[in-house]
Amino acid sequence: MKVETLVKSLGLRVKAGNDQLHQEVTGGYAGDLLSDVIAHSARGNVWVTIQTHPNIVAVASMKELAAIILAGGREPDPETLKKAEEEGIPLLISLLPAFELVGRLYQAGVTGIVSC
Amino acid sequence: MDQTEERYPFYKTFNIEGGNFIHAGSISSQVKRILKEEGFPNNVIRRMSIATFEAEMNVICYARWGILTLLVFSDFIKVAVNDEGAGIHDVNQAMIEGFSTADEKIRELGFGAGMGLSNIKKVTDEMVLTSVVSQGTHLEFMVNVNPVRNSCEALNPAGINLKCNPATGGTAEQHGIISNGVKDGAGK
Numbered sequence: 001m002k003v004e005t006l007v008k009s010l011g012l013r014v015k016a017g018n019d020q021l022h023q024e025v026t027g028g029y030a031g032d033l034l035s036d037v038i039a040h041s042a043r044g045n046v047w048v049t050i051q052t053h054p055n056i057v058a059v060a061s062m063k064e065l066a067a068i069i070l071a072g073g074r075e076p077d078p079e080t081l082k083k084a085e086e087e088g089i090p091l092l093i094s095l096l097p098a099f100e101l102v103g104r105l106y107q108a109g110v111t112g113i114v115s116c
Numbered sequence: 117m118d119q120t121e122e123r124y125p126f127y128k129t130f131n132i133e134g135g136n137f138i139h140a141g142s143i144s145s146q147v148k149r150i151l152k153e154e155g156f157p158n159n160v161i162r163r164m165s166i167a168t169f170e171a172e173m174n175v176i177c178y179a180r181w182g183i184l185t186l187l188v189f190s191d192f193i194k195v196a197v198n199d200e201g202a203g204i205h206d207v208n209q210a211m212i213e214g215f216s217t218a219d220e221k222i223r224e225l226g227f228g229a230g231m232g233l234s235n236i237k238k239v240t241d242e243m244v245l246t247s248v249v250s251q252g253t254h255l256e257f258m259v260n261v262n263p264v265r266n267s268c269e270a271l272n273p274a275g276i277n278l279k280c281n282p283a284t285g286g287t288a289e290q291h292g293i294i295s296n297g298v299k300d301g302a303g304k
Contacts, residue, residue: 035231058141
């Protein structure tokens, strides 16, 4: 599954990284503690968070994540947008709160480390 | 002498400003870029990027300023970070996952989970942490480019003032350089 498939099926707003939506999604991770995400996310994951500051791009880039999805309609800081474009990380927004968003992602076939 | 020997080792230093969250992660991004340009394996680059990011964030969150030095050898990469700041009361406690002294502001940004140092330990091959309270902290870590390496030599490639002979191998711990990856330097 590609990032662009999720953009369409979940109605996500693309704020940055429009040219990187062909990235393959390997799974998902949710969390707002950056060190936790660094420790437990995997390459190609989509990351659901409510953090909006530029460091999320640094984490996503370092872990080679497929996309960041900001939950609850949160808008990224201007510096975050700039950095996401520079690093080629898709920055997406969902109006759904994190719990609902993760549920929809799971329904769409995006699983975590443990798939039921 | 072949080209590899001529190019390595080299080093680069970076200044880190405590409390400056805007440019946080920029040094680890640069380190990642340098290692990529040098053509190191992806897993080595990934591990060094993670450890450098956590080290950089520690200085930003807890110190006034710091200097991060990247040393690139053909067969291992090392980073040393010296900072001036509050220091760490108990380095062994600081290594415990979940232990944190972060304030509310740091936690709101998603830092201060108490996982930074343990993350560094997990992704690196050797790690040494020493600290003097009210003065600062010294952290160094290295990642082998090849899976197996004499860690004694890696920590001190020149072999200066070490009891061990790099040629004979042995772990750093055996040679008294580190103990459980952490050395308490408080009061020294």
